[in-house]
Structures are given as structure tokens and as C-alpha cells.
Amino acid sequence: MSPRSSSQYARSSSGRLDSEVAGSSQSSYPPIEDYALIGDGRILALISNRGSVDWLCLPRFSSPSIFSRLLDTQGGRFFIRPRIEFDAKWKYLKNTTVLQTSFQTKDGAARVIDCVPIADGLNELQPMREVLRIIEGISGETDFEICIDLRPDYARKRPTLRHGTHLGWRYNWSNEFLAVRTDAGLDQVGQTLRGTLRVRAGERRYVSLSYSQADPGVFTLLGAAADQRLDATLEWWQAWSRNCTYVGPYKDAVLRSALTLKLLSYALSGAIVAAPTTSLPERIGGNRNWDYRYCWLRDAGLTMQAFVGLGLRDEARGFLSWLLHATRLTWPELQIMYDVYGLTNLREEELSHLEGYRGSRPVRIGNGAHSQRQLDVYGEVILAADVYVASGGTLEPVECRMLAGFGKVVCNQWRKPDHGIWETRGEPKQYTFSKLMCWVALDRLLKLNQKGIVSLGLLANQFCRQRDAIAATIEELGFNPGVASYVSELNGSAIDASLLLMPCVGYKSANDPRVMATYERTWQRLGRNGLLYRYEPADNQLGSREGAFGICSFWAAHHLACRPAMQQARKVFDHVLSFASDLGLFAEELDPDTGAALGNFPQAFSHVGLINAALAIESSSELR
Amino acid sequence: MMLDEFPSSPADLILWGLIATIVMTSVLEGSRGFGFSRMSLPFLVGMFFIGSRRWALILGLLAYTIGGWLFAFLYYFLFASVGIYTWWFGALIGALHGVFLLVAALPLLPFVHPRMASEYHGLTSMRQLEPPGFLALNYGYGTPVTTLLGQTLYGITLGGFLQLQIVIRA
Numbered sequence: 001m002s003p004r005s006s007s008q009y010a011r012s013s014s015g016r017l018d019s020e021v022a023g024s025s026q027s028s029y030p031p032i033e034d035y036a037l038i039g040d041g042r043i044l045a046l047i048s049n050r051g052s053v054d055w056l057c058l059p060r061f062s063s064p065s066i067f068s069r070l071l072d073t074q075g076g077r078f079f080i081r082p083r084i085e086f087d088a089k090w091k092y093l094k095n096t097t098v099l100q101t102s103f104q105t106k107d108g109a110a111r112v113i114d115c116v117p118i119a120d121g122l123n124e125l126q127p128m129r130e131v132l133r134i135i136e137g138i139s140g141e142t143d144f145e146i147c148i149d150l151r152p153d154y155a156r157k158r159p160t161l162r163h164g165t166h167l168g169w170r171y172n173w174s175n176e177f178l179a180v181r182t183d184a185g186l187d188q189v190g191q192t193l194r195g196t197l198r199v200r201a202g203e204r205r206y207v208s209l210s211y212s213q214a215d216p217g218v219f220t221l222l223g224a225a226a227d228q229r230l231d232a233t234l235e236w237w238q239a240w241s242r243n244c245t246y247v248g249p250y251k252d253a254v255l256r257s258a259l260t261l262k263l264l265s266y267a268l269s270g271a272i273v274a275a276p277t278t279s280l281p282e283r284i285g286g287n288r289n290w291d292y293r294y295c296w297l298r299d300a301g302l303t304m305q306a307f308v309g310l311g312l313r314d315e316a317r318g319f320l321s322w323l324l325h326a327t328r329l330t331w332p333e334l335q336i337m338y339d340v341y342g343l344t345n346l347r348e349e350e351l352s353h354l355e356g357y358r359g360s361r362p363v364r365i366g367n368g369a370h371s372q373r374q375l376d377v378y379g380e381v382i383l384a385a386d387v388y389v390a391s392g393g394t395l396e397p398v399e400c401r402m403l404a405g406f407g408k409v410v411c412n413q414w415r416k417p418d419h420g421i422w423e424t425r426g427e428p429k430q431y432t433f434s435k436l437m438c439w440v441a442l443d444r445l446l447k448l449n450q451k452g453i454v455s456l457g458l459l460a461n462q463f464c465r466q467r468d469a470i471a472a473t474i475e476e477l478g479f480n481p482g483v484a485s486y487v488s489e490l491n492g493s494a495i496d497a498s499l500l501l502m503p504c505v506g507y508k509s510a511n512d513p514r515v516m517a518t519y520e521r522t523w524q525r526l527g528r529n530g531l532l533y534r535y536e537p538a539d540n541q542l543g544s545r546e547g548a549f550g551i552c553s554f555w556a557a558h559h560l561a562c563r564p565a566m567q568q569a570r571k572v573f574d575h576v577l578s579f580a581s582d583l584g585l586f587a588e589e590l591d592p593d594t595g596a597a598l599g600n601f602p603q604a605f606s607h608v609g610l611i612n613a614a615l616a617i618e619s620s621s622e623l624r
Numbered sequence: 625m626m627l628d629e630f631p632s633s634p635a636d637l638i639l640w641g642l643i644a645t646i647v648m649t650s651v652l653e654g655s656r657g658f659g660f661s662r663m664s665l666p667f668l669v670g671m672f673f674i675g676s677r678r679w680a681l682i683l684g685l686l687a688y689t690i691g692g693w694l695f696a697f698l699y700y701f702l703f704a705s706v707g708i709y710t711w712w713f714g715a716l717i718g719a720l721h722g723v724f725l726l727v728a729a730l731p732l733l734p735f736v737h738p739r740m741a742s743e744y745h746g747l748t749s750m751r752q753l754e755p756p757g758f759l760a761l762n763y764g765y766g767t768p769v770t771t772l773l774g775q776t777l778y779g780i781t782l783g784g785f786l787q788l789q790i791v792i793r794a
Binding site for chain 2: 123124125126164165166167170172174175176177179212213214215216217218219220221225
């Protein structure tokens, strides 16, 4: 394993190569890692380093898209880029999610600043949603071209487009409205708006998309008013970043991960979606393309650890409230995922009219895995509550009763097979990780009972017996002496990287011989180029080899920090970190051979893994 | 005028004026939720008085409800003036009222509303609201239909109530 320097992946992009792509061409799609994420907690947009907004769903994360160029060359997009060949470099402005892309051409240099303004839409008359793009000349003269090709409802609807002398261009579809405000001239070409503009050094030009649904539209102002919105947005994010208490050696990476988690948090409910995208493939050309714009309970405990570890108490409370509020619809049982408002019917549908990212069909919306049984989620939710309480938080009596109810379900169901943490489609199985998290559920409830926070009464004895029975089952059937490792399924022989979490969730010490042996065996069977696959190919029912799993590689660093084997932990962590995108973002998976990002992007779970590993390394370093 | 033949007590008129207003408001606001229109008359009314979206909605709903309530008495006068107390006559008045709103009152709004932009004014820091346009079509193609439906149901509720009173007394 030889860690690569992050500079190996730092690069500038060259543009004007994909100007008018017709038909399907793999090369016409930017690499997944060449996207940036901007948002305001209500909407999220993916922008390529060629200046194109290729993914935007309105009015919320899992709503239909208006730009889906990410998944089809005809899916609609909004680009602003130089008219001639250019080099582009980009970055997030310090401690914010405001993106700045600098373009250099032979005639001059200019930058485009992209943000979703954070405005007080309640006490002022502001649009419900806005994407603001500011073009600023740096030197010489730069000619830009602008194209707004709006394709609502995953490119299934054609909006009407109208122009008014003073009000500018307006799109309407269903009961939705989008106003295009700009000081650049735009012309209608079919349903597309196209235009050019020249910026000289020191000049600023503006393009704003403002959106309303079910309300009269609100037009935005440009010029100084737009600058004010940008300044307010920068100040908001910088103020938020100051709440992050981590000061260790990985500060930049951790803060970027925290900002990404904040972007993925839906401000109106506190839910955190797994990713802003759907159907970015786990293998290029493959069919493992899922919709991740929902909230997985699987991520709950570790996400809470990340929030609490970073001192983000408001986010921690908001997330726990959402967890315990959203799950009331199904209580005492838990579904594995919910939408941002806790809705449970996430019916899966294939969009056959979209060709998929680089031809990776099908494109799916909704997620059929929502109806699977996944027993580890009980442990995740209870772990989240325990971590929150340990950080000084308090629980409402009704929340305590809910947690006890989850414990009863665990006692009744832990012996049943399920679909496991990786949501394997097909027959349910006896996954060791599911048993482990059932153990965590009962263990944490008993500890909360001992602290007097949850009152279990006579249930405590039952929970204690069942917890010990689960541990006995894991030790007897979940550890395979022949393989010298804990294994994916009871009585099985396959390895699963999720079992690296055993010491991280307090099941056993990281120095336990069985745990150490499992770590070695996991690297031996699942490691490649310093990254970890999540399970062995034999478990792969859809038959396509996916990439290495981002969070599993961070779990390895976390695991080592628990021993603590600091030098090794840092080495693993640094290596995985070198696979981040230019902007510090991680997809769900990584191609261990090329470093390319795979799967939905950016992924909350990967960034949670990064934060927790960094916190564990920092914490162990302090102890030493 | 045949006010002496009026079939209802003032208390009943007040109550049914309120009920008719609630019916109409529910239809109009419900049409936004169901995706037929983006027009919110309470919001537009509220924005007359205040620039805060929150207070505009609260004040607007209050003012709109009171306005609808008072408007019921104009309808009662109309019923009394022709001596027809039926649901269909209420529907007719309501529909005419709706047509007036769509073709005359709402298109006039940008000229009197302090926060509404128009094709003539352009935008200012004060005027940022989208104008309704002819038949309020800017707020969605379903807007004329939902507005007519809401106004017609308002008239039907008032006329139907009076008709019911007469039947009960007979």
C-alpha cells in the first residue's frame, strides 16, 4: 500500500471540448469527481468544472429534476463558460459551500461564483428557491456563452417559455414557475435560452434562476442586491463553520465533510439524505444504479457520532428529532429508509427515456429496498440516541418510550434473517453485522436504563438475556475458525468489511485476538490498492464488480485508531484521503485502480466515515 | 327590493357568509396544493400591507376572510333585489363575480399593488411579485378554472342556504 499524494489528483480541467454533444457518448460525461455541490439545505445542485449545472431538483432534494444532464445528454443543463478554449480551476470559498470557478483563456481571465443564496424568505419577499451565478472579469476580456436548457420532471415535461420586456424570461410548468433574471442578452432557440456576454477586468454580470411552486413568483434583483445576497450567504456559511470544533491535522478535510453533511441535511425537517443524486453507477455501464435522495437509518448512529464529535449540537438535536419523529409512522418497527418528511412509500420506477450516466441503465427513482427488513437499523437509531445523550443531550419521555419499544422489536426479531446493511436483493440471510447491531441496540438501552434515562422496568432482565444470547450466537456462529475471522453470515466463510466496526461500536476491544484477525483477513480478501471493497464478489448478486467502498476504507483507519495503532491509522487515512476530488468530496465508491469516483456523489456516509476516523485518530493521539 | 321577504335572520346570514367564505378559500388555496394554480389571494392581499411573507400570509388570510364575509351581504342584496333565492342564481352571481375578477380586477392589480412588478414598471427593490396577467394565467393555466369554481361555489353556498331556509319554512 503506497499512499498517493493528493496533488496527483489535483488538476485543472480544459474545456470547450463538449460544446454541443449529440447522442450518447461516454466521453461527453464529465467524471463524477469533476462535480461540485452547492445548496442551501432545501435544494442541491451539481455543477461540473466546465461551468455547467447538470443536476438540480426542485423544490426539494428528491423532487423531479429540472436539469438532468448528469444522466442524459438531452436531460437539460445550465452552463456559463468561455466561448473559446479555456483552463478552469475551482475551489470552494473559504469555509463555505460557495463555489468559485476561474477560467483562463488566451484573451483574459474571469471567474464564475455559484451559490444558492441563504435568504430570509419569511420576513422578506424573497423567492422560494434561487440559484445565483455571478461572472466576474479578472483580466483582459473574456467572452462567455450561456445556455439554459430547462427540462422539468426528469426531462419528461416541456415548459412554456415567455418573455417580458421588464420581467425577463419566465418558464411555467404544472404549478411551478422559474424566472431567469440576467443582465446578459438571451435569445430563445426552441425551448432553450442562449446568449453571450463579454466581461472585462473588474466587471460583474449576473444570472439568477428563481423558483416558486404553488405561490406567485418572486423576481430577484441583480447588481448590488445580488452581491448582498452572496455576501449574506458567505457570512452564513462562515458563521456555521465556526461551530465546528475539530482542530486536528485534518481540519480542511473534516470541515469540508461537515459542510457537505450540512448541505445534505434537509433544513425543513433535519433529515440527512444519503446523496443528492440518483443512478450514478457503481460500475460504469452497469445496472447497480440506485436513488440515494432518501434518508437511511443505517447511517444514523455514525452520523450522530460525527455531529457530536464536531460539536455540532444543533445538527445533532435536529437529526435525532427527525429520526424519532419520522419513524413514528412505522413505530415500533423501523423501515430502512424514509424520505425527508418521513414518508415510507418510496416506490421504485425506471426512467427508460434517460440513457444513464455514460450509458449506465437503468435510471431509477424511488428505491425498492425500502420494504426490506434490515435489523441493524434498530442498533443504529438507539446508538444515535445514546451518543446524543452521552454528549449532554436530553431525551423527551415519549422518545424514551419509543427507544424501549425498538428494544422489544429487537428481542422478538433478532433471530430472523434480513437483507443486511448492504441491502442485498434476494432471499434474506443471517447476517453477522445485523446481529452485532441488535446487540448494540440492547446493550445501549441497558446502559441508558442504568443511567436512569430510559426506564425499562422488568424489560431490563429480558433485554440482558437477549443481549448475551446475541453475543453467544455471534461468537459461536459468526466467527469462522477456519477463516480466522468474523464472517458475513452465520456459519459462513465470506468476509464483510462492516465487521471492522466491532470495536468502534463497543462490542469488543480492537486488541481482541479475534477482532485483530478479522482486520487482517479483511485487508487480505477485500483490500486493493489501499482501499477496501465492502464484501466479496460472491455476494454480488447483480453480477457486476463494483468499486471499493469509501466508508469501509475509513472504517479501517477508525479501527486502527481504536487499538490505538496510530502510525498505521494515519497511513491508511492519508491514503484514502488522497482519493478525494479536487474539492475534497467523496462518492460512495472508488475505482481502486484509477481513483475515479463511482456511485452517487457526494455521499454522506463516506464523509461520515472520514469525520469519525479523523476524530478517532485525534482522540487516540490525545490519549497517548 | 324585497328585503321584507328575506327568508333568513341576520345571525344566519352572518354564519352562512362565513361558511361560504371558508368553502371558497378552501377551494382556491387547495388548488395550489393540488398543483392547479399558484394564485394565493390571501397572500396577494397581505402583501398590500406588509413585505414580510409570514405576516402577509397571516394578515392576508384574515383580511380576505373578513372581505369574503362582508361580500356575502352584497350577494344577499342581489338575491333580495330580484327575489330569487336559489342555488343556481347564487352560482350565476358567483360565476359573474369570478369572471370580473379574472378579466378586470386581477389584471389591474400591478397598477395598485405596491409590491407587484409589471411589464410596464419593471422591477424595483419594492416591486418583485409576479403579476397575474389576463385571466391570471401567469399563475397557471388552471387558475381561471379554479377561480371560477371557487367563486361559483361561494354563490351556490349562499343561494343554496337561502333556498333551504325557504323549503324548511314551507
